[in-house]
Amino acid sequence: MTQLNDLVQRAEALAEKTGQSLSTISRKLLNDGKGLSRIKEGGQATLKTLTAAIAKLTDLEAEATIGARDLTHLDRLEAEAIHIMREVAAMSENPVMLYSVGKDSSVMLHLAEKAFYPSRPPFPLMHVDTTWKFKEMIEFRDRRAKEVGMDLIVHSNPDGIRDGVGPFTHGSAVHTDIMKTQGLKQALDMHKFDAAFGGARRDEEKSRAKERIFSFRTEQHRWDAKNQRPELWNIYNTRVHKGESMRVFPLSNWTELDIWQYIYKEKIQIPDLYLSAVRPVVEKDGVLIMVDDDRMPIGADDVVEEKMVRFRTLGCYPLTGAVESEATTLPQVIQEMLLATTSERQGRVIDSDAGASMEQKKEEGYF
Amino acid sequence: MSHHDDLIAKDILGYLDAQENKSFLRFITCGSVDDGKSTLIGRLLYDSKLIYEDQLASIEKDSVKSGTQGDKIDLALLVDGLAAEREQGITIDVAYRFFSTDKRKFIVADTPGHEQYTRNMATGASTADVAILLIDSRYGVQVQTRRHAYIASLLGIKHVVVAVNKMDIMDFDQRVFADIETDFRDFAKDLGFEEIMCIPMSALDGDNVTTKSDRAKWYKGPALLEFLEDVDVDSGTLDNPFRLPVQWVNRPDLDFRGFSGTIASGVVKQGDEIIVLPSGKRSTVKDIVTFDGSLKSAREDQAVTITLDTEIDISRGDIICAAEFPAEQSDQFQAHMLWMDEAELFPGRQYLLKTTNKTVPASVTNLKHKVNVNDLSEEAGKTLELNEVGVVTLSLGAPIAFDAYNDNRMTGSFILIDRHTNATVGVGMLDYSLRRASNVVWQDLNITKAERAEMKNQKPAVLWFTGLSGSGKSTIANLVEKRLFDLGRHTYILDGDNVRHGLNKDLGFTDADRVENIRRVSETAKLMADAGLVTLVSFISPFRAERQIARSMMDEGEFIEVYVDTPLEVAEKRDVKGLYAKARAGEIKNFTGIDSEYQAPLNSELTINTVEMSAEEAAEQIVAYLRENGYLGGV
Known part of the structure; x- marks a missing residue:
């Protein structure tokens, strides 16, 4: 019976290809884990059984070819993020995606396009603009919102603008609080958003390891430890009272490496600031700060140097340290990141401010 | 922070391509700090080189200062240090940690502490495919081991690693390990695990964690990380x-x-x-x-x-x-529930039940019993308090589609939400529906009546021939059928006499039986019309009311009443079956026309006067009616 031999050979090839054991395949084909090995040793099968087994095998081979059988870690992270976004779109009355123009925001925006395709994401983007962002970030932001076709809300704290708040004059802590934290609260209150997507990840900062994906905030935007809800399976409790809201983190389970790999794999646009180029920088307290506009005070001792630098995170230019680097392509950036020995946020001035831990900021309403 | 330094430096594109194809595994670690759990997680992070230099430097410093391991690096400090620092009083305390190898990315759900253990572990276990249960080899299977195993099983984890730790203290004695393994397997045999992998280990020294140990040569299985990289949680x-x-x-x-x-x-x-x-x-x-x-x-x-x-x-x-395997639907369930809230469960109170995509009002109608998670014994109770597990019956405000949790974790799970506080107060796993009847999914056949009929180039019709016995109903019906058959149409005849031999042979001729006789025939005719057939029913059907019932069961325009109008004298004279004679002789009771009334139709679609026309002519008239009224499609 050549058909029997053929069946065994094809089943063995499938086992090899899919990494399943022959007995698993045998069970699927013949409802009997030992069936194939019996046939192999000269056992017989009725024509009806054989025909059914061959048909089933053809199906299994087709599935294996299509690749329906294995999802990579990025596939799974992507699916999880999409699930979260759809849940918010379906359950929240007035959601918004906080867009900070960084690489995590870029990934989040890309996932939103995927989640709702062929529809446009059913919520606007919102950027809390401290007015001290890199110029390139603002150009990139406006261009991307236009390309994706989403509404873009830009909010800058009018009180802060009135008082001329800035990092050079008021220090990073006051600047961040007024322009970022207070600005964000104002914007959320003004538009009455009940869910806001953020790009934060659990691996990003120690205190985030226990953060929920749906993080509950009181009417005053406070993160209340006692009121965080258990998250089991993929069932999320999205219910809030009027005035309360959710911060939603679809990238919770991504690591920095996952983000970079995904950007590389999906060819996601990110601001050029992530790539090295010759840029004018001044060294202040051991940190290289880029001279992005003429608001930057250049003291008598300060030397503006043209250096080959890039940024590992993007924020307010006076608060974001550049790193010297020759990495001008994405793979080179990833290479440097992987070979680096210190963590991502090190270039961010905000974390090293005394008494201003992420945790405290979170309770106050900063992301 | 990497595990493949050579490739990163030499061939970053090759590295990235290789990393793209990694698979993914979520697992949970269960055990206390005393079992060496923190050391184990620290070891996994450390050996996959996911610890930054600055972090490592601080651990090394702390190890000298406060570590318990002499000159060795105390890896537990990595995890414990974070934990102590992170005591935030979060209600559910699960920390998610990430590491990866060349083959897989891992998410570890780490549930520290003894307090609130059940709900913390359940939360971590709900998304995990593998549970690692740590056992201190000095003490063997403990109460907490049983508790961990039960919760893992309750949440549907099928793959369990029993990490028999601190084997260095026991000199890697094979008998110690074998005893613990036997104990555990014996206890866990009813917990529904598909795979139990027992590994002798020293997390402290790294034996059988990422690489096989030389100190336990008698152990033939994989090291922990090998197992985690290869375990197939997916294809089944x-x-x-x-x-x-x-x-x-x-x-x-x-x-x-x-x-x-x-x-x-x-x-x-x-x-x-x-x-x-x-x-x-x-x-x-x-x-x-x-x-x-x-x-x-x-x-x-x-x-x-x-x-x-x-x-x-x-x-x-x-x-x-x-289509061939629909989920079940129900609004009454038995479920296993775990209570997550400080406020106890109130049976009878309305909560909101949320499944993966649906939210409906629900209440717990009965707490059948509580389960003691330490020894799995059943206890009576009126309510569930925080961290308690019980078997309950649920009543929902609307039916949901579901699968038993054991068959499908995604379509068999739910959370209960308090309607006032919006807190998630309980979580559960559906066991089965309590309503037998609703196990039946209404078969909305995707081929409709119209489609079946269209395929036959006809519209479904029920030609209902009524008239006295011997009026010629069957004769005419047979001729109509023959004619339709010749035209390539699909037909069937339900004849009073034939049906009484089979379907209705239990019925007599009392008024009640006649009604039932008609009802059954009507239902049968309806099924045949549904099959798209032109159905010919040849029945005396003497009462208007019953014919009206039959008419009302069919769709509009489907029921065509054909009154075969033959005067009693003519029918009695024909007496083809000799029945009138018997009735007159009193041998048949309740015979229509003799001692039982025949109510002639008032508005029949067709009236056939058999005195004025032949059976053939009558048949032709009926076929013409069908054709003119569109029942025969394009002829």
Whole structure:
């Protein structure tokens, strides 16, 4: 019976290809884990059984070819993020995606396009603009919102603008609080958003390891430890009272490496600031700060140097340290990141401010 | 922070390509700090080189200062240090940690502390496929080991690693290990695990954690990390029936109507037949739409949007299932529940029950018993308090489609939400429906009556011949059928006499039996009309009321009453079957026309006067009626 031999050979090839054991395949084909090995040793099968087994095998081979059988870690992270976004779109009355123009925001925006395709994401983007962002970030932001076709809300704290708040004059802590934290609260209150997507990840900062994906905030935007809800399976409790809201983190389970790999794999646009180029920088307290506009005070001792630098995170230019680097392509950036020995946020001035831990900021309403 | 330094430095593109194809595993570690759990997690992070230099430097410093391991690095400090620093009083305390090897990315759910253990562990276990239960080899299987194993089993984890730790203290004595393994397997035999892997280990020294130990040569199994890299938690469930809980209806414009959701189980292909619950509507998958183009097929855990061949009404909360294996539906369940809130469960109170895509009002109608998670014994109780597990009956405000949790974690799980505080107060796993009847999914056959009839080039009709015995009903019906048959139409005759030999042979001729006789025949005629047939019913059916019942059972225009009008004298004179004679002789009781009334139709579609025309002419007249009224399609 050549058909029997053929069946065994094809089943063995499938086992090899899919990494399943022959007995698993045998069970699927013949409802009997030992069936194939019996046939192999000269056992017989009725024509009806054989025909059914061959048909089933053809199906299994087709599935294996299509690749329906294995999802990579990025596939799974992507699916999880999409699930979260759809849940918010379906359950929240007035959601918004906080867009900070960084690489995590870029990934989040890309996932939103995927989640709702062929529809446009059913919520606007919102950027809390401290007015001290890199110029390139603002150009990139406006261009991307236009390309994706989403509404873009830009909010800058009018009180802060009135008082001329800035990092050079008021220090990073006051600047961040007024322009970022207070600005964000104002914007959320003004538009009455009940869910806001953020790009934060659990691996990003120690205190985030226990953060929920749906993080509950009181009417005053406070993160209340006692009121965080258990998250089991993929069932999320999205219910809030009027005035309360959710911060939603679809990238919770991504690591920095996952983000970079995904950007590389999906060819996601990110601001050029992530790539090295010759840029004018001044060294202040051991940190290289880029001279992005003429608001930057250049003291008598300060030397503006043209250096080959890039940024590992993007924020307010006076608060974001550049790193010297020759990495001008994405793979080179990833290479440097992987070979680096210190963590991502090190270039961010905000974390090293005394008494201003992420945790405290979170309770106050900063992301 | 990497594990493949050479490739990163030499060939970053090669590295990135290799990393793209990593698989994914979520697992949970169960045990206390005393069992060496923190050391184990620290070891996994350390050996996969995911610790930054600055972090490592501080551990090394702390190890000298406060470590318990002499000159060795105390890896527990990495994890414990974070934990102490992170005591935030968060209600549910699960820390998620990440590491990866060349083969897999791992997410570890770490549930520290003894307090609140049950709900913390349940939360971590709900998304995990593997549980690592740590046992201190000095003490063997303890109460907490049983508790961990039970919770893992309750949450549906099928793969368990029993990490028999601190074997260095026991000099890697094979008998110690074998005793613990036997104990555990004996205890766990009823917990439904598919795989139990016992590994002798020293997390402190790294024996059998990432690499095989030289100190336990008698152990032939894999090291922990090898096992975690290779364990197949995936392929088994792909054979489960397709389920897509609809999360969001995708309608960018009037031309596109897609159904978005994450596939809860199985595989779907273009062209697959599906059934939608709870409506029971059927259709075929037209396309699997993604941002990156159409997919020929998609599998469990993928977030997709599917479109269907026909436009049927589907909304969030519905579940699209493989047509041949629909999920069950019910509004009454038995379930296992775990209480998560400080405020106790109030049986009878209305909560909101949320499944993966649907929210309905629900109450716990009965607490059958509580389960003591330490020894699995059943205890009576009136309520569930924080961290307590029980078996309950649930009553829902509306039916939901579901699978038993044991068959499908995604379509068998739910959370309970307090309607006032909006807190998630309980979580549960559906065991089974308490309503037998609702196990039946209404078979909304996707081939409709109209389609069946159209295939036969006809419209379904029930020609109801009524008239006295011997009036010529059967003769005419037979001729009509023959004529239709010649025209290539599909017909069937239900004849009073024939039906009484089989379907209705238990019925006599009392008025009650006559009514039942007609009812059965009407139902049968209805099924035949549904099959698209032109059905000819040849029945005396003397009462207007019963004929009206039959008429009302058929669709509009389907019922054609043919009154075969033959005067009693003529019929009695013909007396083909000799029945009138017997009736006159009193041998047959309740004979229509003799001692039982015949009510002639008042508004029949057709009246055949058999005195004025032959049976053939009558048949021709009936066929002409059918043709003129569109029952025969294009002739």
